[in-house]
Amino acid sequence: MGMTFKQPVEEFRHEALLYAGMQDFLAGTIPFVRGGVEAGEPVLVVESASKIALLRAELGSDAGSVVFADMADVGANPARIIPAWRDFVRRHRAEGRRLRGIGEPIWNGRTPLELVECQRHESLLNTAFATGDPWWLLCPYDTEAMDPSVIDEARRSHPYVTDGTSFRTSDDYRGLDACSAPFDVPLPTPGSGMQELVFGAGSLGDVRGLAGRFAADAGLGPSRIANLVLAVNEVATNSVVHGGGKGWFRIWRDTGALSCEVRDTGRIDRPLVDRELSEDTVGPRGLWLANQLCDLVQIRSLPEGNAVRLHMWLKPAAGRSAAHHHGIDSIL
Amino acid sequence: MGAYGMDGYTTGGRGHDDVFPGMGSQVYADKQLVVSRTTSPDGLSFAGEIDATNSHAVGDAISSAQLPDKDIHVEVASLIFCDISGIRAFVSAAEALPKGRRLLLHGMPAQLETVIKVVGWNRMPSLVVCKCEGD
Numbered sequence: 394m395g396m397t398f399k400q401p402v403e404e405f406r407h408e409a410l411l412y413a414g415m416q417d418f419l420a421g422t423i424p425f426v427r428g429g430v431e432a433g434e435p436v437l438v439v440e441s442a443s444k445i446a447l448l449r450a451e452l453g454s455d456a457g458s459v460v461f462a463d464m465a466d467v468g469a470n471p472a473r474i475i476p477a478w479r480d481f482v483r484r485h486r487a488e489g490r491r492l493r494g495i496g497e498p499i500w501n502g503r504t505p506l507e508l509v510e511c512q513r514h515e516s517l518l519n520t521a522f523a524t525g526d527p528w529w530l531l532c533p534y535d536t537e538a539m540d541p542s543v544i545d546e547a548r549r550s551h552p553y554v555t556d557g558t559s560f561r562t563s564d565d566y567r568g569l570d571a572c573s574a575p576f577d578v579p580l581p582t583p584g585s586g587m588q589e590l591v592f593g594a595g596s597l598g599d600v601r602g603l604a605g606r607f608a609a610d611a612g613l614g615p616s617r618i619a620n621l622v623l624a625v626n627e628v629a630t631n632s633v634v635h636g637g638g639k640g641w642f643r644i645w646r647d648t649g650a651l652s653c654e655v656r657d658t659g660r661i662d663r664p665l666v667d668r669e670l671s672e673d674t675v676g677p678r679g680l681w682l683a684n685q686l687c688d689l690v691q692i693r694s695l696p697e698g699n700a701v702r703l704h705m706w707l708k709p710a711a712g713r714s715a716a717h718h719h720g721i722d723s724i725l
Numbered sequence: 726m727g728a729y730g731m732d733g734y735t736t737g738g739r740g741h742d743d744v745f746p747g748m749g750s751q752v753y754a755d756k757q758l759v760v761s762r763t764t765s766p767d768g769l770s771f772a773g774e775i776d777a778t779n780s781h782a783v784g785d786a787i788s789s790a791q792l793p794d795k796d797i798h799v800e801v802a803s804l805i806f807c808d809i810s811g812i813r814a815f816v817s818a819a820e821a822l823p824k825g826r827r828l829l830l831h832g833m834p835a836q837l838e839t840v841i842k843v844v845g846w847n848r849m850p851s852l853v854v855c856k857c858e859g860d
Contacts, residue, residue, distance in 0.1 A: 619836040630777045685843050
């Protein structure tokens, strides 16, 4: 008998759903959700508000058995999505049940910077759940709206691919080792008006001062200035404490964003370092915190050392400004 | 969001005089932080910036200030910046107190309170963020 959405999974199944248009989206997702509801599995759907409305209408009374969350809240910064899924899995696995989820982190309108980090997120999901909790995550990709290169990457980051009726392993999947390997995709060249400084243990205050001045000049509000300054401080402190004792800081404005970067000669060897908070209260928290405080964080392990970029959008898109606070709440 | 809305955050804090009239002698000072003893209520006032270079001063000041054997009141309204190591130092100092005694933080900037929640240290019974009149 062939695979269907009624089948229970015995380990983590990370599957891309390639759909073309809304009818196709519903034809793929509704049987998946119903399969979970009928088996008594907790189901969490993280989608856009408009797709959630569609799914609710189509599911009718079954919608009451499903938890919905707006991806614009949970995943504006895609590095906050894995903690949210882990929270969901941890909460329900204690009851010994299988779980299901739908998550669509990539939509038309993601900026090029966000897209790269969403794709990294998709790869890291395999790492985050490699320990084998039996749950099924379906990641819809709109083949009509997306560039073909995005669909190609979905085939590399997902071990399984379906169109809703036929199920197969992805021949292009890059494998767990490659998913967990240090990320070294090049970063774009900074914009004009960049300022930089070299810092050490005694000059963290200078880094904070420069970041705070740039953030104020860029027109960020007081709480977002404070968030950026704290994130910058923690990442720079990592360089001083773990990354060779000093670092290089630079900050600039691009279209729609205030961006800065901390480089050092250290090496990040935990692929999920910025998306898991260790129970150990003395463990490093800087990169995790940066993801809670900033709109987007990019971490690269380069031959010469680490590069961490922090971005604050200057004019938050609809849903984004609120997303920041909801993101923290949902994780707590 | 109301619970820990960050919109009220302003850098610089308030002057201590209104809140802590019993400002006393300095127990610690460096180029970015001054810690003073207060007597009414009994405790300490922190003004300036705490980061990895001076967060040791938090525990040192609390243990060396010869505070009476009761709750310790700490005024942080003039703390312009406090990093994670600084917050951790307040948490550790609270944990180190004998059972039944607490560390009460007054004038906590909303942004710092957010950070304490983000890292999950708001559940410590011995560390209390006060929302009393005047804070």
